[in-house]
Amino acid sequence: xxxxxxxxxxxYYSKIYKFVYMQVKNREDAQDITQEVFYQYFDKNIVFxxxxxxxxxxxxxxxxxxxxxxxxxxxxxxxxxxxxxxxxKDISENEYERKEDAFYVVSCVxxxxxxxxxxxxxxxxxxxxxxxxxKITGKNKSTIQTQLDRGRKLLKKIMIK
Amino acid sequence: xxxxxxxxxxxxxxxIIPDFSIQELKDVRQHEKYAKxxxxxxxxxxxxxxxALSVATPAIGYAAYVAHKKLHxxxxxxxxxxxxxxxxxxxxxxxxxxxTELSDEGIDKIPTYIQxxxxxxxxxxxxxxxxxxxxxxxxxxxxIDFPIAYPKNIQYxxxxxxxxxxxxxxxxxxxxIVDEKELTINYTHFLSEGWDLSSDYNAEIVNQYTYKNKYGxxxxxxxxxxxxxxxxxxxxYIKDDVIQLSFSGCDDSAVYEILDEFNxxxxxxx
Numbered sequence: 001x002x003x004x005x006x007x008x009x010x011x012y013y014s015k016i017y018k019f020v021y022m023q024v025k026n027r028e029d030a031q032d033i034t035q036e037v038f039y040q041y042f043d044k045n046i047v048f049x050x051x052x053x054x055x056x057x058x059x060x061x062x063x064x065x066x067x068x069x070x071x072x073x074x075x076x077x078x079x080x081x082x083x084x085x086x087x088x089k090d091i092s093e094n095e096y097e098r099k100e101d102a103f104y105v106v107s108c109v110x111x112x113x114x115x116x117x118x119x120x121x122x123x124x125x126x127x128x129x130x131x132x133x134x135k136i137t138g139k140n141k142s143t144i145q146t147q148l149d150r151g152r153k154l155l156k157k158i159m160i161k
Numbered sequence: 162x163x164x165x166x167x168x169x170x171x172x173x174x175x176x177i178i179p180d181f182s183i184q185e186l187k188d189v190r191q192h193e194k195y196a197k198x199x200x201x202x203x204x205x206x207x208x209x210x211x212x213a214l215s216v217a218t219p220a221i222g223y224a225a226y227v228a229h230k231k232l233h234x235x236x237x238x239x240x241x242x243x244x245x246x247x248x249x250x251x252x253x254x255x256x257x258x259x260x261t262e263l264s265d266e267g268i269d270k271i272p273t274y275i276q277x278x279x280x281x282x283x284x285x286x287x288x289x290x291x292x293x294x295x296x297x298x299x300x301x302x303x304x305i306d307f308p309i310a311y312p313k314n315i316q317y318x319x320x321x322x323x324x325x326x327x328x329x330x331x332x333x334x335x336x337x338i339v340d341e342k343e344l345t346i347n348y349t350h351f352l353s354e355g356w357d358l359s360s361d362y363n364a365e366i367v368n369q370y371t372y373k374n375k376y377g378x379x380x381x382x383x384x385x386x387x388x389x390x391x392x393x394x395x396x397x398y399i400k401d402d403v404i405q406l407s408f409s410g411c412d413d414s415a416v417y418e419i420l421d422e423f424n425x426x427x428x429x430x431x
Contacts, residue, residue, distance in 0.1 A: 006183055103172055
């Protein structure tokens with residue numbers, strides 16, 4: 001049973017870390033915040049009726065902690081995507097190019113304002129529905145849809161630049 | 162655009178996840194922050210015990226004083242004034258001591274000084290209110306016997322509902338813990354006039370305005386500072402009802418989103 005828990009936690013940890021990292025754009029801060037989320041998770045010891053609600057709770061807590069982080073510190077640090085993304089080794093030229101493109105896209109998304117960035121990450125990376133994102137962020141579904149559209153348009157502009 | 166996000170997924174999948182120990186995460190008590198919190202809890206416990214002692218000491222002193230006051234030594238013995246704290250039942254027992262034995266001299270009429278004492282502590286009528294607590298709205302609504310508005314779609318990690326009721330007074334007080342953000346709802350049926358939030362909260366009002374939600378209900382909104390904590394308080398008056406929401410730890414937009422969910426007409430049908 002412990003092993004199942006461990007696998008589950010490791011999976012969640014990775015997801016939460018990536019989400020937080022895209023919000024705070026700093027490795028150390030992302031690690032601290034992710035740890036905080038899980039300290040709270042273990043401390044509160046909440047029994048969730050299903051996996052989805054557990055996941056939603058973790059993302060909601062992570063989101064609030066990111067917001068608190070911005071309130072309390074002047075974190076503006078430059079996002080160095082190459083530092084935090086694993087270097088491709090022993091791969092073909094095509095694969096290398098794809099990786100480079102991937103780094104570029106991540107850096108483009110990271111330049112979006114926070115409200116678009118978090119929704120795009122949850123929608124495209126976590127494959128969450130508008131309804132689920134609405135529950136996590138506490139925003140109306142129509143607001144999420146609008147912000148998703150605006151985020152995509154803005155992303156196009158960033159890429160053209 | 163979809164292909165673009167495939168690249169995004171690839172990029173995110175390549176993100177290095179720092180090493181961590183699950184055991185370390187579970188062992189929250191080792192964590193500095195929680196150690197601090199435990200310290201804080203100890204300090205609070207100490208303060209509470211000190212306060213309890215500081216209240217108990219004068220209470221014991223007062224009890225001794227009252228007992229002493231009721232015991233009167235006379236030339237022939239002593240007497241004890243006994244009362245069950247009701248003026249009509251108050252009696253004075255006299256006892257006489259003749260050097261060898263104690264004799265009961267019966268009930269005497271109430272002396273003036275006792276009547277004065279009694280007049281101060283018997284007049285208060287204790288009002289009893291039925292109080293119930295719940296962790297879920299579903300359970301609370303089974304007991305709450307009047308229409309109530311509450312935000313249904315808040316994602317909360319903790320919910321505590323207290324329902325108080327007697328013949329002339331009804332109050333539902335709910336506290337949501339939404340992670341770091343705390344939302345409190347006070348709901349009452351009788352305080353529609355003279356509701357003074359600033360004195361109620363002992364708060365300094367920084368900004369004051371009205372907000373009309375999407376259903377057309379107007380909330381009086383106050384941005385307050387209360388013991389260095391910023392709070393946003395929103396109040397709606399409907400007939401004899403008052404709904405008050407107190408927000409702390411969240412920004413204006415979160416407040417408006419919650420206020421927008423209150424369709425009060427659903428709950429207040431004339």
